[in-house]
Amino acid sequence: MRLLTFTTASPAAGSPPRLGAESDGFVHDLAALADHAGAAIPADLLSLVQAGPAALDTVRALLHGARPRHAVHRLEDVRLCAPLRPGKIIGVGLNYVEHVAESSRTLDTDKELPPRPVLFSKPSTAVTGPGAPILHNADLTSRLDWECELAVVIGRTAFRVSEQEAYRHVFGYSIVNDISARDQRRSGQWFFSKGQDSYAPFGPVVVTDDEIADPMALDLELRVNGVTKQKSNTRHMLFPIARLIADISSGVTLEPGDVIATGSPSGVGAGMVPPEFLVPGDTVEAAVEGIGTLTNPVVDAR
Numbered sequence: 568m569r570l571l572t573f574t575t576a577s578p579a580a581g582s583p584p585r586l587g588a589e590s591d592g593f594v595h596d597l598a599a600l601a602d603h604a605g606a607a608i609p610a611d612l613l614s615l616v617q618a619g620p621a622a623l624d625t626v627r628a629l630l631h632g633a634r635p636r637h638a639v640h641r642l643e644d645v646r647l648c649a650p651l652r653p654g655k656i657i658g659v660g661l662n663y664v665e666h667v668a669e670s671s672r673t674l675d676t677d678k679e680l681p682p683r684p685v686l687f688s689k690p691s692t693a694v695t696g697p698g699a700p701i702l703h704n705a706d707l708t709s710r711l712d713w714e715c716e717l718a719v720v721i722g723r724t725a726f727r728v729s730e731q732e733a734y735r736h737v738f739g740y741s742i743v744n745d746i747s748a749r750d751q752r753r754s755g756q757w758f759f760s761k762g763q764d765s766y767a768p769f770g771p772v773v774v775t776d777d778e779i780a781d782p783m784a785l786d787l788e789l790r791v792n793g794v795t796k797q798k799s800n801t802r803h804m805l806f807p808i809a810r811l812i813a814d815i816s817s818g819v820t821l822e823p824g825d826v827i828a829t830g831s832p833s834g835v836g837a838g839m840v841p842p843e844f845l846v847p848g849d850t851v852e853a854a855v856e857g858i859g860t861l862t863n864p865v866v867d868a869r
Contacts, residue, residue, distance in 0.1 A: 662830025
């Protein structure tokens with residue numbers, strides 16, 4: 568399933584975003600389907616993830632049942648929001664070999680391949696949705712950069728799980744654009760550089776794990792103003808998804824709805840010759856095969 572969070576073109580005052588499922592260019596309002604069928608489902612995607620497999624089975628049944636007209640919208644007639652607000656976002660740095668090389672040239676990171684995953688966090692307040700602005704505050708940065716990343720959404724609590732067990736804890740997959748103010752790293756710490764508001768565009772959908780045959784074989788691409796800057800495949804990850812889940816959960820509990828941003832391939836702005844960075848008026852598109860395209864404008868935040 569392709570699950571999402573949306574609002575209609577003219578929502579009632581104070582009404583919260585709605586949980587939906589997308590197929591063939593149409594968005595199905597799951598609450599409306601549940602009301603029509605006399606069923607009960609969680610009201611939002613985070614609650615659905617937390618509710619477990621039985622709730623997901625109910626959603627599948629609803630999508631195979633009757634679909635009243637008022638419960639179906641054309642995709643172009645709704646506004647997509649971030650699919651959910653994660654409890655925590657764990658970022659992975661230097662997880663593609665060519666990105667390790669370009670980072671060592673331009674960002675003073677180690678030129679040797681890391682022996683274990685390089686981890687950092689983004690706060691949930693950094694999350695923004697499809698079409699929402701990436702905030703460029705010239706008082707804080709002149710080196711605002713992009714990073715297209717496959718996002719793994721955790722579905723079951725994971726603590727000290729093995730690589731062999733790791734995929735049992737995955738709910739699905741999405742896209743994170745790991746926006747970074749390269750000039751706001753502080754004594755090697757990345758939190759403020761990567762954690763400011765709007766620095767985690769997320770979406771446009773969460774695709775359940777059963778629809779992604781091999782998450783380690785997905786094409787990634789990022790474009791700025793229509794020009795391709797990054798192009799790679801998840802098979803080039805230094806540490807694959809199962810290793811990441813095992814490593815993180817060795818000491819940090821991963822909870823349903825948490826997101827792992829699995830790292831960026833080469834082609835970031837800081838690695839260009841000369842370097843290129845985002846400015847107000849730019850449009851950024853991050854695309855992952857089987858998931859879709861996450862598009863965000865860059866706006867002046869001052």
